[in-house]
Structures are given as structure tokens and as C-alpha cells.
Amino acid sequence: MTMDKSFDATAAEARISAEWERLGAFAAGANASRAETFTVMIPPPNVTGSLHIGHAFNNTLQDILVRWHRMRGFDTLWQPGQDHAGIATQMVVERRMAERQEPNRREIGRDAFVEKIWAWKQESGDTIINQLKRLGASCDWSRNAFTMSGAPGAPAGEEGNFHDAVIRVFVDLYNKGIIYSGKRLVNWDPHFETAISDLEVENREVPGHMWHFKYPLAGGATYEYVERDEDGRVTLRETRDYISIATTRPETMLGDGAVAVHPSDERYAPIVGQLVEIPVGPKEHRRLIPIITDEYPDPTFGSGAVKITGAHDFNDYGVAQRNGIPLYALLDTKGAMRGDGLSYAESAAIATRAAQGEDVGDVSAVNLVPDDLRGLDRFDARSRVIEQVTAEGLAVTYLHREIEPETGAEHLERRPVVDAKPIMQPFGDRSGVVIEPMLTDQWFVDTARIVGPALDAVRDGRTQILPEQHKKVYFNWLENIEPWTISRQLWWGHQIPVWYGLEKDDAGKLSWRMNMKPNQQFCAETAEAARLQAEEFYGKPVVVVESRTQAAELFLAAFEGKDQPLPIYRDPDVLDTWFSSGLWPIGTLGWPEPTEELKKYFPTDVLVTGFDIIFFWVARMMMMQLEVARDVPFHTVYVHGLVRDEKGAKMSKSKGNVIDPLVLVDDFGADALRFTLTSMAAMGRDPKLGPKHVEVNRNFVTKLWNATRFAEMNGVRGGGDRPDPANTVNRWIIGETARVLMATDEALASYRFNDAATGLYAFVWGKVCDWYVEFAKPLFDGGDAAETRATMGWVLDQCYAMLHPIMPFVTEELWALTGDRTKMLVHGDWPQLGADLIDADADAQMNWVIALIEAVRSARAQMGVPAGAKLDLIVTEADAPARAALTANAPLIERLARVNTPMDGMAGKGMIAVSAQGASFALPIGDVIDVAAETARLTKAVGKADKDADGLRKRLSNPKFAQNAEAEVIEETQAKLAALEDDIARLRAALDQLAAM
Template identity: 65%
Template sequence: MPMEKTFDAAAAESRLYDAWEKAGCFTAGANASRAETFCVMIPPPNVTGSLHMGHAFNNTLQDILVRWHRMRGFDTLWQPGTDHAGIATQMVTERDMAAHQEPDRRTMGREKFVERVWQQKIKSRGTIIGQLKRLGASCDWSREAFTMSGAPGAPEGEEGNFHDAVIKVFVELYDKGLIYRGKRLVNWDPHFETAISDLEVENVEVDGHMWHFKYPLAGGETYEYVETDEDGNETLRETRDYISIATTRPETMLGDGAVAVHPSDARYAPIVGKLCEIPVGPKEHRRLIPIITDEYPDPKFGSGAVKITGAHDFNDYAVAQRNNIPLYALLDTKGQMRSDGLSYEESAIRAGEYARAWAEMHRATEGRFQSPTEQPVPDVSELNLVPEAYRGLDRFEARKRIVADITAEGLAVMVKNPDPEPEDEAERAGFQPTIPLVEAKKIMQPFGDRSKVVIEPMLTDQWFVDTAKIVQPAIDAVRSGEVTILPEQDRKVYFNWLENIEPWCISRQLWWGHQIPVWYGARYEDHLRDGKVVGKRFVYDDQKTFCAPDFAQAKKLAEDYYAESGVSIRVAGEAADAIEAWRLSSEGVGEGEGKNAYYLWRDPDVLDTWFSSGLWPIGTLGWPEETEELKKYFPTSVLITGFDIIFFWVARMMMMQYAVVGQRPFDTVYVHALVRDEKGKKMSKSLGNVLDPLDLIDEFGADAVRFTLTSMAAMGRDLKLSTQRIAGYRNFGTKLWNAFRFAEMNEVPFGTQGTPPAPERTVNRWILGETAKVRAEVDAALEGYRFNDAASALYGFVWGKVCDWYLEFSKPLLMDGTDAEKAETRATLAWVLDQCLILLHPIMPFVTEELWGQVERPKMLVHADWPTYGEDLVDPAADAEINWVIALIEGIRSVRGEMNVPAALKVDLLQLDLDEAGRTAWANNAPLIERLARVESLSEAPEAPKGSATIAVKGGTFALPLAGIIDAAAERARLDKALQKVAKELGGLNGRLKNPKFRENADAQVIEETEAQAALKAEEQARLETALARVKELG
């Protein structure tokens, strides 16, 4: 059955993929013929995600390397799987629940909800896996992993031990003191009501405002406020009873603990150490705060004075820590003004006492009082400094109200109204001659990368990895070259981040994830009354921590602890939280059977998803069990990933693998860039410029999409993707397809020739050499992760060499050649086209496999042997001869084209002079030249007749007698132009050769090449000059 004119990608792709999978072509070790292993870990996509351009790019590159190694006989494993993606998955599930009118998660309860998320996971999983398959990804799906496999509550089919690995690592790191819990300022997402890591925060510049307020000095004190210019001349002097503060977040004023100025700022020197009043809140309980000095305020910015809200700003937090300023929390987990804790009145009084104590200490120590160890910062968590009027308000609503209230009281800094005063009497009544100073200002605002709401710095108890203690091996490994990061520039990014690493907050206030394996119990300690021990008691608010893989082991730790503390206790069970534990325990203590029964409660938080994906390399291979796969494939070979997760993932995998198993996770990290739209914009749903890889695969076929991405994969550069480009590579597939159609029509015997044939004809010998060259080029390119070089080498070879020239050359031989010529040409064609399929297969797996399968073969192409032939196939004589033939054909075509010789017209060619090599080349290839240049005949002539065009080639001159078709002027212009070009080139070459310093300094080889070039150009120049002279003479 004759082949179709084009490859039907849509019909063939799924059929081919199924065939590969069914035959087990992708399973670990398939087609292995040597001992070396090659293992790639897929960057696990979110289980609820769908394939975007970045995935398509990332997985295409992985697939190329994997297929290439598999064909080369490596024991290959491409380990697939998905990531449980804590926040994202919980979000998707809750959205789905809302859409189906299911009860919300709080109503449902944690256990039921987690069950529900598992259902969502199972439902979603197939989406992205199916999409990866459509792309052609040759992963070993029988090993598909999941970062939460085997977790408690995992349904049937979700077994596995990833959860065990994660928990084991947590406990080990905890026991080594590398994980700790602490109250810290963290990034809080008020939408999801969880902490997130600083990497999950996007800082976006938005339009904001800067308000200016007066903080009156306590007791109506005044001071001389003096401003000077650069030369020290006084520019302003006035008596003030306030200090001016600028802020972009007025609602946080309620939680101010101090006002800070720079120690060198002379303007405020008179009032340092004094107290000032926060200009908001009920008048009778206005809060006083001290004026302190710190290096943080910039005297040149704003008024030079900064309000310090330690519980709601990272910079302020540091200032507060340095200066013993309490951290007053104002917001609840939803980002609303707190309504819990003490009344405003009581809180304000207590806070006022701290401020006075601070000022007193400052005075007593003459300003030296700094160190927190001298005077611990008081715990102020139960103080709620939100006045009752603002309690429960949303943070942005509170801001509006506070600004209005301060302005109404006349404590906003005022400026002259820029609007002209109205003429009209009536209108003038409502006119404000001065208005509050509010500057429009671009401010960087943090947003949650998932929730898109404004992130709040929030003071909460969280778990942290003490990254500073485990970072060093990850740095050393890359420095020493044990692990290679490509391209070079990303190594710098990696170092820069690791060398300035912050503690990693790993707890999340979610339900979906690995619940932290920590149980708490009340401390059992001395009960003091009036400084005297009056007995022992349980303390619930400063609990004891028991970290263990499961409750049974935590229980044992607890019982050991209580035994040591001197109380005989039986841990009876788990309570939901501290309060329930207290209730159950107190019910139990002292009562018969339940005497001394005691309850622990588990930390409700789950681990950051990246904590588990940090263990991906060992976890997917079965660790902590000593599996065969772990022994064989770990450390893995290459990690291919986008630059956007170097910090999230790569750095953490490095740290964790070294910390846990003391080995590198992979030899090489290849970091690729971002896929952008054709204008260079980042693809984003809100911009609507997203190209869906699935749509593109539908339209152009997976091969075209893959080839496009590969050809644009130059290291370190972003990809700007346009559909036009993809169409171009779809055409390339069609070109390849039609080359096979041609071969089929000419009865080319595919599948019989494993080793290269040994033909006699120069064209055949030439294409063998070209094939060997491109094979070497492709291997070298892939070896160096220069994917684009591999793609362009193959594109140029298949289209530019095989299709444009070799196929055309083969036609006269196949049609009019001798039997021997026909046979050897068919054999060569069969071999060369097979090589095209093999070499292209890693990039374009589908169309190549389809073509390969046109005839019966022992193995599918996916398992074909990758060739190793080399230089021995290159015949320099054939090379020179065919290049001469091509140059002559191009010369003739060029003249024909420029002289507008009708395409159909066959012309006579005159040979004016020709050297021996040229004569041989002509004799060997006359039919080819005649056919491709549409030459009727060749005859020798002493000189070109009038009205002919001249063609100069290496070693000879030809002429096309075109009297009546061309005019002399056109020919002169053509020759002039050619001559000019040659003259320019020759000038450059000779300039160099004449320079004695060039001869002294340049490499001998360079000099030789330059001389050869110059000789060639000189010869060409001479031929052209002769021709031009003749035209002038005759014309």
C-alpha cells in the first residue's frame, strides 16, 4: 500500500505510544546492553496540575537524554511521579467541594477531608500523566511515585513508603538538633491561613500611599527642630511638640513599640529616649512609646523617623530584637484585626508600663541599655492593642478608618491644597485650604504565589530546618565539581542563595500533607508559690515535645520523661489538642482504673511539600529500604529542571540528600530557561497569552512541538515561542516523511542493511561521510547538553544534505544507472535514511518510529542500536568532488536565475578551461549535473562567445551561451558584483598575510589556511576579471 502524502500525527501518536508501553520499552533497564546506568528523576509535577509549556520543554529535554542513552545500551531509568502539592491540592479540592455543594472542610473534619483530598488526587493524577504521555515521555510508569504514598489514610493503590521516608528524615533531623520549633516572624497567607516560605512569596510593585502623621511628645514637651542643607546652613527651625512619621501601613500603628531614628540624626537628638504618643485609639488610653536609635532608619528618607512594629514587619522585627521592644500582634489568622486577648484598656496600660520601664532603663544606663539578655522582652501575646472599635475589621478597612480618625483629630501632617480656591462664595465654604499629606508611592507588596492575597508577616510558632547547619556539603559539592551545575551562571545563583541561607520554615497550617510527627505533653515540674516549692504540677502552656515516627514510640518517650520527672503515669491516648488533653487527663488522674491516665496531643501542622520533594531521589528508589534500584541508580545521573526551582528544589535536594544519606543526589544539574510567548512575555493566565502544549500537539503533532523546543534550547536563554516556528518543524517532519515515500517508490530495501554499505560511486561515498559527520556532531552536542546544536545539525543534514542533494543525485542513478549502480544506490539510500530515523528518534520519536515500522524489523526504533561509526566513513576525495559538483550546479543555477533563463529551457554549457580534477569530477557526475542544472550538453570552447555568461569554479571556467536571452549590461553588472565581493575578501586575506606580525604570531595552521584561501580567491578573481574583460570587449 503506497504511503500517504503526510504523516498523520493525531492518528499515529497514541497507537505508537501504546505499542511502546505494551512492549515494556520504557521499563528500567529495557534494552540495556552494558553495565553503565543512566537515571533521571522527573521533577514531580503537582498532582492536580496540567501540562504547561515549561513542563513540555523540561520533559522533552529529559526524554531526549533518556531515549538517547537507552538506544546506546545504558541501563536506563526515567523515574516518574507527582507531588502532593499541599496548598494547591487543598485549594483545588475545596473549590471542587464548593462547586458540588459539599460541606466545607471544617464541617467535614480533618480525617474525612483528607479522605476527600485523596479522592481528588486519584481523579486528578491521570491528567498530567496522560499529557506527559502525549508528549512522548518515555518514563517507566510502572514505578510511578507520589510524595505522599503510604501516608496514614492513603486508600488502596496508594501504598508505598514515601511517607515513611519523610517521617524518618524528620525524626532523624530533629534528634540531631537540625529541626527546631520557635516563635518567629513568618510569611502568613491570610487566605489559606498558613505560614508559607519566603520563596512562595511574590513581591510585586503596586501603587501605594505614604501617609504622614504626628506622634505628639509625651506631656506636651517641645524641642527645637532644625534642618540644615548639605553645607550645614540652617534651612528650617521651628519648635515642635511632635515627631513626624511616614507609613504605608497606618493600621499597624496600633502595634508600634517604638519610634526609631538614626543615631547620627541631629534633628532628633534632643528627644531620643523620651516617650511619644501613638495618635490613634481612645483618647483616655493613648499609648506612649519610646524614641530609640538604630542603624536601620535612613535619615534622608521621609522624616528620618520610623515607627517600629516588630510583630508585623521583617525590618522592624530586627530593630525590635536589637532594642528590647515588645512585639505586639494585631492580626488574626484571617488578616482581621484581633478580637481575642485582653481588653484594649488593660492592654494599653500594660504596654504603657513596658514603655515607661524602657525609658527609665534608658535613662538609668545613659542610653547604653541595649542587650536583650539584660532585660528580656516581655511576652505580650495576650495583649490586644486593637481598640474595641476596630476589632474584627478587615486589615484594609481598619486602615481607612484609622486614617480618617487621625485626620479628623488634626494629627495628620497637612499641606496646602493644590487646587485653586473657588471664586464662588458657596463653593468656598466647603473648600479645604490644607489637606493631609498623602504621597502616591510605588511600594513592593508581598503576595502569596497561590492565593494572590497580600501576605502578612506574622508572629507564630513554626517548625524550622536549621539550614545553616546542613548547607555546607551542598556548597562544597558544587565547588569541588562533585556536582556540576549547567549553565555556569546558575551556579552563581545557587551559591549566592546558599551562602546567605535563611532558616527554612517547614510547618504549614494545612490538613493535606505529612503531619508533623511530634506529640506534646504537659511539662511536669515544681509548683512554686511565693517562691517556694509547694509540690509538682502539670504545665500545659509550656509543653514538652516528643518527636517519634508514630504514637506508640512518642508514648514511650513521654512515659520515660514522666518517669524521670518523678511521676508514675500511663499515657492513655491522643487528644485533639492541648485543651482536650488537659480535660481528659484531669478526668483520668486519681480515679480508679484511669488513675494517672494521661493524654498527649499531636502537632496539627503538616510539612512543607518541598520537604518531601527534597527526598525525591532517594524516596522514589525505595529508601529507607536498601532496594536494588537504590543501589543501582543512586546517585542519579542528571537532573533537568527550570531555573525557577533552583532554590525550592535543587538546593534542598542537595542539602537533604547529603544530610540524610551523605551522598550527592545527582552528578549534573541542567538548568533550563523559561518558555515565553512570542513577544517575550511570561506566559500567564491573567495575561491570556498562554500557549497550551496540548493544543499545539493537536495542531502540529508532538514531534513538531518537541523539535521546536529542542532547537530553541540554547543554554541560559529564554525561549520565545511562536506557532510559526512550530509549523516550520512540522514541515520538517513532512519532508522526512516524503523522503521515505520517494525511497519506497524506488524499491529501496529497508531493514536489510545493519552495517554501512561500501559503495563505489562518489555520491554514495560522499553521503556516507556526511552521515558519519552528523552522527559525531549530534553525539558531541548531546554530550554537552547543547540540545539546539543537535537539532540544527540534524535539520541541516536531513533537509539540506539528504533531501536537497543526495536524493536528487540518486535519481539519475536509480532511473538510468547500471544494475550495479542501482543496487548500491538503493542500499546506500536505505542505510542513510535509517540513520536519519535513528539519529532523529530522541527528538522526534513518533514520526521516526512510524517510518521505521513501514517494514518488518527485529526491534522497534525505540530500542534500535545507536551508531558509533566515525571518520573512517569520510572519503575526502568524494567530499571534494561532490562539493565541486554542488558549486558548479549552484553557479549555473545562479546565472540562470539572475539572467531570467526560463526554468524549462535546457541550456548548452561551454567548458573554457578546466583542470584535471575538474575533468574527472565532470566525467564521474555528468548526468547529475546535467539533470540538476538543466544542461543539455557540454562542449569545449577556446573562449566564450558574445552574449554568454561566465561561471568560475575551482580549477576552471564555464560559460553559458545565452545570446538573445541576456544582455551584456546585466552580465557586466553581475560579474562586477561578484568581483567586488571577491576583491573585498581577498583584500582582507592579503592584508593579514602581508602583516609581518600576523606571520610571527598566528598559528601555523591559521597561516596555511589563510594562504590557501587567498590563492583560491585570487584564482577566482582572475577568472572573473578575464570574463569581465571579454564582456566589455564584446559587449
């Protein structure tokens, strides 16, 4: 079959993908010829996701490793799957319901809403899987996993036991006391009305304001306020009856529990321990809070005094915890000021008693929002608080002087001090609304109890993290770990397997506080198991009801003495998706059942992931697997960089520099994109990608295709055994093939993907498609034609095989077109070649020939010799090996260097010198170039290069550049300077030669 003139990537990729899938080419264990296994777990993309350039990069690297091991006969599993993505999926489905003008989720209820999500998943949830197939990802798609498989309500086709694994682990950790419930400060998304993780918070710099307010001392007390300079001299001394604070969130003043100053701050020493009034709220119920000391305030920033609102700021929460300050919640789940709880008068009285040191117990019902602000949006409440404090004269002011332009009259007035300044504000990455620190009831993992083995496993090398620099991130997070919030206030996800019922007091009597959540917990894998637990606890019949509302009616009936079963109801929250994805390695292999897959493929071998989720996912998988399965989840974590645009900027929609990998696939083919990403995957570096880079590597695909067409036109076929040729050229290329294979194996084993790609590029393009094809042309017409055809066919087969993990489509196509094959290349044998195939004599001779041809070509180009001009080649000196190589390969040298038959002679006027190892030559060029014009051209080129080099030297010698520039930028600048200096040296050498002519 005659090859087409060019490779049609679009048609070939679809056809080859379909054939791979039809044959089950990627199935676990396919092509296995050895006992060793190789397992990779795909970082599960969100079920709502579509392929972005980060996915393309991550999955290309995984695929290279998997295909390389599969071709080497390993029993290979690349486990695919998707994460159910709680918030993202709920958002997508709710938005679709709104677009269709359907009733919202609260109107249709939880079960109906979850059913809609499953329907959406069946319809649209495989988008990214199909896109990964377009990229050539060779996952075992028959094993595609989902983190909600087997969950209640899952439709046909979504069977599995991942849900069972998640619930089993929760119950086990609960029973060990590692999972517990409690109130803590969390990131709260008012749009979705749920806690979210730090990963889902996007900190943005936005215009902000800092307001300065006075907190009057209680009872009209005063003190002497003294400020001193660095030398201790008094710069301000005055009597004050207040302490001033600054805040960017005035509405949170309503929940203040204290004002804190640093213990070393002498300005406030006289009033530490006294009470101050919060300057907002009804005057008749003006609330008092204490002045305390803590290490947190910075005496040099602002006034040095900090308001402590423990329920609405993470730093303040720490201060409150250390100092026993009550936590007063101000906001409801939608981000509005609370309207529930006790009246303001009752709440203020309780809070003031607490400030005076009285133990007031649980303050969750205390609502310190004044009646006129209750129910207001938080930002509207902010404006009202500012107005009220300012109107009362308790804003810190300055004297503003203004002159009337017409009359010259002077006006003085007091104005509030308000600093306009940029602030960092947290936003929900999906909702886009401002995130609030909120004190809420949540479920937590006591990570301190399970973190030790995860630290030890990396320290002792059972799991290695590459590059080494990322170990610091891993250790830093785990060594300073906080409890992990695992509950989310959503409907889509693994519902927490805890049921609530009435508590018992010390005497064993049932107790219940109206409007308070019962806290008797029954944790079990099923509702029936929870019911049996409850019956044993209460000693009477128990019924499981749907909601807290239904339970409340039955609780009340129980207190009225009605003889009926006691109710329990399930916690409505679901688990954070990081909890379920933390079980990904074992959950996808059938745990908790002792499956054959679990025995065979766990622990896994390599996790390929981005640096941004080392602590969110990698560390959690380490902790979870070591706690649950008592083994590390993977032996190696390879952390790749972030794909940036071609200028090095982070890609973002707002910048308009996002690159769609599928557009690149459409334009240039999947192979070109994959090769480009691989060649940029230098360990510890961020790739800089632009369409032009991919276009260059499409040319590489074309080069390989054209070389194969040349071979076909000369009767070359693949599929044969390795030949044992006599011709030096053929012996040389076999040795070069062995050399590049050993380098490729070493690079892939060390995760130096870029070295593998660039080495193969240099070999295939430079050695095979250029030099060997040119060297072979005359051999096809002589006595060595048969061995040359056999050698070229064998060499091209090795090229297809070695390139296949990186460029699977074009290599599979060429493999099929060039020989009678018994199997597809995806299951082809990886080459097994050693250093014994390198023929030292052939290697030395042909590399000498190449060096001489390149030297002549370089000299011709440097001196502006016309391409068509054929020059004499004067041999001025040559040792025996050089002379032998020259004699044996004279026809090749003459044709490829565009020179006449080499002849012995002396260098003379009008000649330039070139050299090769053990030999010197002269090229007469005086009659074919304009020496004066070339001298002028080269002189100008040297001047420009000198100027550019001086600019780079100045930049590198600038201390600010050295301090502020990223290491990668400094290295690039140094490399540019080194390249320029090499160019300058060559140009000056050429000028010297011209001057001597």
C-alpha cells in the first residue's frame, strides 16, 4: 500500500483510537509478559470538567510512563475515573434548572434533586473522558471509576462500591475517635451555603478601606497616652478616654469579644484589663469588652490595638481560643445579619457578663446584631454601622482645611480617617462571592493522630517526591497540620453516616432543648444498623425519619408522654470530596473487599500530579491509605510544573491567554501537542507554551512521515530482524540507535521526560532523517542496497517504537503501513539494545565525516558562500584515521558539503581554514565571495551582538535583578549571554580569516 503524501492526523487519530478500544488494547494486564506490575492512578478530573492544558500536560506524562511499561511487558494498569465534585456539580445542575425555569432544589427536595444530578451525569458527565481519548490517553476505560459509584439512588451503570469504601472508612475513624464533630471557624461560601476548603478560595487584591474608630473606656475612665520615637523621646503625650482600632470590616464590630494589644506595648499598659464600650448598638444596652494582651497585635502597625472577633476572623479565632474569649456569630448561612436567637437586649447583657469574667456557658443563641440591622445583607450592615459610629462622634478624625476659590475664606472641619488601600479578599472560586470565616458545626478529622506515618513514609524513602524541592511543601504542611474539615452543606455527595437522637442526662433521663440540635450520635454504615444501635441505647423501639423537622414533632410527642418509637434522623451534610478522593487508590481497586486487583496493583507505582494539590490531595491520600490499608498509596510522586503562556505568564480567562488543548489538537494533531509538552517537561520547571511551539513539532511529525515515504520509495520494509551489516554507514546507525535507546530508558526511568524527547528528536530528525537518509541514497544503487534496505527498515521500526509513548498516533499509523505486523504497535516490543551494538570504528569514522561536513557547511554559511557554489577541499594536514575516513567516504563528503574531490595542498591567499579531528583543511573562497562586503556584514553583526551582550551583562550585574528575578529568568538570561558570546567568538574568528585572505 502506497503511503499518502502527508499524515492526516484528524482521520488517523479517530480511526486508531477506535481500533485500540475495539481490541481492548489498554486493558489491565494487556501485553503482559512479565510478573512485575506497573500501576498509575489518574488524578480524577471533576465530572463537570473539560480538558484544559493542565490536564493535557498531566495525562501526557502519565501516558508516556504507561505505554513505556506496557511495551516492556509489565502487567500495567492505568486506572481512570472522575470525582463527583460536590459544589461544582451542584452548581452546574442548579444553573441548568434555572435556565429551564424548573423549580429549584429546595422546592423539589433532596431525593428528586440528586436524581436530576445523576441524570445530568449520565448525559454529560463523560465529556472529559472522551477528550482524554482524543489526546491518546491509554487508560483502561473499561474500569472507569466514579467517586459516587454505588451510592443510594445511583442508576443502572453506576454500580460499584466506592461509596461503601467511603462510608466504611468514616465509621471506622469515628469509632476510633479520629473523626469528631464540633464548632470551628471555616471558610464559608454564602452563595452555596456551605463550608469550602482553602483550595476553593481565591484570594484577590481589591480596592478596600480601613476605618478608624474609638472604643471609649467604660465609666468615663481616662489614661495618659504617650508615644515615643526610636530613641525613646516623647513625641505625643495626651489624656485619652478611648482606645482606637482600625478595621476593614466594621460590621464585625458587633461580635467583638475583646480588644488586644501586645504585652510589650507601653502605651496601653495602664488600661490592660479594663473594659471598653463597643461604639455601636443601642446606647441603653451598650456592650462592654475587655482589653487583653496577646502576641498577635503588631505594635508598629496602626494604633497597635486590634479588635478580636473570634467568630469571624481566623487570626482573631486563635486569640480568642488562647484567652478564653467567647465567640459570637453574627451572620446567617446566606451572609446576612442573623435574625434568630435571643433579643439584642438579652444577648448584650449575657455578653457583658461574660466580659466581666462570668461563665455564661453556650452562647450559640446569643445574637449581638441590633434589632434594626437584623436580616440586612452584610455589606448593607457595614454601611449602617459606619453611619452610626460616625454620627455618635466615635470615628477617629483629622482636621481638614479648605479655601474657597472665590472669596479666599478658610473652612476647617473634622473628617473621619478612612484609608483607601488595596486589600486581599477571599472569594469562592466557583461562586465568585466574598467568603466569610464562619463558626459552624462541622465534622473534622483529627489529622494529628494519623499524620505521623505519612511523614515517616517520605522520610524513610518508601515514597519519594520528585523534584526534591516539593518535599518541603509536603513536610511543612503536615508538620503544621490543622484538623481537617470534612463536612459540606450540600446535597450532592456521600451523606455523613451519623444519625441524631435525644440525649440522656446523668440520671439516664432523656433530655432535649428546643431549637437545639440533639447531639446523641449513632454512627453506622446503614440506617438499619444505626436504628439497632439506638434501640440498644434507649431500650425501646426506634424509628428512622427523614429530617430534623419530622424528628422534632416526635421528640415533642415523647415529652408529652405518648407511647411511640423514638425518632433518629440523619445528618443532612455530605463529605468533602477530598475525603472520598483521598481513598482513590484503594477505592478504585475494590476495597474493602479483598479483590485480586487490590492484591495485584496496590500499592501503586507513580502518581503524576501538579504542585498545587500536594497537601490537598497527595498528603491526604498518604494519611488515609496508611491509616486504612497500612501501606503507602504510591512509591513515587512526580510533581510537574504549571503550563504558562509563551511569555511565562499564568494562564487565566481574564488575561485572555488561555490555550485550549483541543484547538491545538485540531490544528496540529495530538502527537505534535504531546511531543511539545513532553519536550518542555523539565523537572522543576514551568513549561512556556504557545501555538508556534506545537507547529514546530508538527514539522517533526512530517519529517518522520517523509523519511518513511523515502524509505518506501526505495523498497524498504519493516518487520525484519536486526541485520548485521558490513557497510560502515549501516553499522554506525545501528550503534546510534542503541545509544539513543539507552539514553531514553535512563531518562524515562528518572522522569526526565524532556531529555527523552529532545534526545529522540535529535536522533530521529538529525541522525536518521537527515544524515542516514543522505548517506543511504548512494548505497541504494550499489552492492550494499539489500543490507541498507534491511537496516533502514529496522532502524525506522526502532524509531516508531521509541517515539510511540510520546507520539502514539503517527507511530501506530507508520507501523501498520510499513510492514506485515502480527500486532499493533501499542503492544509492540520495546527495543532491547545494548552498548555491544556500538561499533567503535564505524562510530568514530561516521561521526568524523559528519563533523567535517558540518564544519564546511558552517564556514560556507558564515562567509556568505553561494549555496550552489562547489568549492575545492584542500587537505593541509591529516593523520592516518582521518585520512582513512576521508578516503572511505569521499563521495559522501563531496555531495553533502558541496566540495570537489579532496586534494592535498597548502593553505594560501583567498582561503579559509576548517578542521576535523586529526585533520586541517582549506577552502578557496576568494573568487566566489566579495571579501569587502562580507567583512562589512560580519563587522556589523559583531557590533550588534556586542551591544546585546553588554545589555545582558548589565542586567545580570544589577543587584535588584539578582534579588527580584525568578531563578528561571536569571538562568535564561545567563544562557542568552553565553550563546551571544559564542556567536561573537565565531564572528570574530571569521573576520580574522577574512582579514588574512
